Amino acid sequence: YGSNGVHIGPSEIIGVGVAVLVLVVTFGSLLAAGMSLLPALLGVAVGLAGLFALTPAVSISSTAVTLALMLGLAVGIDYILFILTRHRQQLARGTDPRESIALANGTAGSAVVFAGSTVIIALAALSVIGIPFLTVMGLGAAGAVLVAVLAAITLLPALAGFAGTRLTPKPGSKEARRATDPDGSAGRTTLGARWVRTVVAKPLLTVLAVAGILLALALPAADLRLALPDNASAPVTSTERKAYDTVGDKFGPGFNGPLLVLTETDKGSGARAGAQAAQKLRDLKGVEAVLPPVPTRDAAQTVIQVIPETGPDSARTDRLVRDIRAAAPDIRESTGATVAVTGTTAVNIDVSTRLSDSLLPFMAIVVGLSLILLTVVFRSLVVPLKAAFGFLLSVAASLGLVVALFQWGWLADTLGLAHTGPVVSFLPIILIGVLFGLAMDYEVFLVSGMREEWVHTGVARGSVIDGARHSVRVVTAAALIMFTVFAGFFPLDDALIKPIAFALAVGVAIDAFAVRLTLVPAVLALAGRHAWWLPAWLDRVLPDLDVEGTRLQKAPQVRHKEPERVS
Known part of the structure; x- marks a missing residue:
């Protein structure tokens, strides 16, 4: 360390x-x-x-x-x-x-x-x-x-x-x-070319098979629950984990994550209002115990510890926090005290809620950005739509595997997971951000060669096969490197890094091999000439980014000689 x-x-x-x-x-x-x-x-x-x-x-x-x-x-x-x-x-x-x-x-x-x-x-x-x-x-x-x-x-x-x-x-x-031998004229067929030929031989079957498998892997993601890890996720041999387990066994899981409720009154006795508020809190569902109010330096304030029946990462504890906040107006009306909930457990729940609420807008921004960028780069409508669909499949399948392993506990003993529960709350956003950049990189690297072949030959299916001839090897190597580097961090006893490393490793593997090297050629072959179509008015409006530097490759290589010296 x-x-x-x-x-x-x-x-x-x-x-x-x-x-x-x-x-x-x-x-x-x-x-x-x-x-x-x-x-x-x-x-x-x-x-x-x-x-x-x-x-x-x-x-x-x-x-x-x-x-x-x-x-x-x-x-x-x-x-x-x-x-x-x-x-x-x-x-x-x-x-x-x-x-x-x-x-x-x-x-x-x-x-x-x-x-x-x-x-x-x-x-x-x-x-x-x-x-x-x-x-x-x-x-x-x-x-x-x-x-x-x-x-x-x-x-x-x-x-x-x-x-x-x-x-x-x-x-x-x-x-x-x-x-x-860029066009394979010498008769040598690379493994990448053979794979792409196999994929595009029956493109509709390939698309249905890949999409069906990825959708099946994505099904567990419907049960995704987000939370920040607590000491229950610490290594089994650590003192934090031992103390957490002992407190939970001897006193109950809720004692590991008590809620702090602050009461404050504008007039009258703060202690009396706090006692009345504590009585109201005892009646809520999911409360194990309510400790007597503790006065603060301000006579109008008290702090009440509410012990939930369940642990900090339980959905029932989350519901209890919401119930306390929902009951705050009634408590104020009957006792004259305002109620605010805090504490580590409540803060973690609030952070996870904010991240959950921002997930769909963040995804919409990322997908929208990918549609715009790829439309500009490839001057096509099918390519960006296909890329966005494949990206969503990759993210959904990766999250499905994360839920199955870290939340449901499938293969948890085999992979040495000491604790299962909600997924780290910021994992989906990090996965979306990183996977988006890598997916765009692989997409540009693969499809630019296909588009170049299409421009030169005008043969739709042939351009897909020939354009991917060399890119397949490089993308495969890049994905393997990414996978091994990310997977190397999975054995760490870190409740935050372990699921992120797993998600990124499987996400890269799924996106590179299932989506970019399989689904992309099949969809382009299925679309044929329409894959490279763009309305003329849109072509005139869009800027030319030339991300792959095609103008540099077409430009003649001119060598400038130094002027001769005049003696």
Whole structure:
């Protein structure tokens, strides 16, 4: 454990080790794998150093630091993978190293900036909710992603400049053959091309099968309950958990989360009004005990402890808090005292309620943003609608698996969960924000190649297969890296990080393999020529972002000679 309680253990190291292995297999080069990992690690180090530097001025929890570490490392490796893959493909085709890294930065690097910006915006939006610790968590993670993006588009080109031609794939290697035979004319069929051909062979069956499976996985999400974890979620061997269990066994679960009720009267005796209010509170359903009112320094105020029958994370305790607040007008009318409920349990319930209320508006903003951005990028109506539908399926299926494991307790013993209960209240918003950025990145990387083939050939189904030929391999590697990095944080005994790590790991896997690599080609093949249709009036109105830098690839490479010196 570090000074802020950040844990780096064997599971995280194994996760990074698996990421290195994936990079070596993807690139076929230790140098290229090291070039991918070094800027990502340096970016994470800079991001965490900046976060630690703020600790004298801002209270930063260990969860915020761990989340920043997890996201910074995962997106850092992925973003560098996209740029470096493009650079090595161009080197294999004989492009000058300096021109190649500049072109890769202008094409794949632009897509990285686009994807990273979406993640940053979504994470920074946590500050709008108005909960201080969530604001710090969101801005800290957004800062780590920002540093990862900057490392990818600045440090990587500099390191590539030092490496020069040494990053060029060896002649005759698989990497070189894939780069120099972009259309597969030599008869070599990649695994990615075979998978896409299988998917688009019967596109309607593929769409129905994938959508049906994801909807089935999403069914548990209908029972989603949100709450902040308490000491019941602490490690079994910790003193907090032992004390929590002992109090619950000996006195009752409600004693672990008493409610504090403040009574205040404008006239008369505060003690008498408090006693009358306490009597009213005893009559409410779900109350185990009401302790005698305790006067404060103000004679008009008293504090009453209300012990619920159930624990802090129970739905019945939540209902009791609502019942007390609903009964406040009647209590004021009969006793003359105003009633306000507070305490850790009530505060956690209020935070969870606010997050629950903001979930649908946040989702609407994210989906609306994706529709606008993808319409501008791909000049199509089907592509953004399909992307938004697939994104919603990914989020719903991920939340369904989270509910089944962490709330219902399916496979809890197998995976070593010491406690099941409501899902961490801010998990859905973090999942939506991070998964949105990654989904847009994979979407741009895959569909841009398909659109380019469509523009060149005009063959709808063929453009889907040929356009995905190389992208499938890179997206697969990126998703595997993301999955292993996130999964590496799952074994932590942290009630906040464990479900977030699980949700992000399964979310990335579902979105990359089920949605982007399977559902997307099938839908585009099913739509045919209509997949690339956009009304003429809308095409004229929309700006041209050129996220993938296609104009750079079409622009002639002009070398400027230095003027001769006149003696």
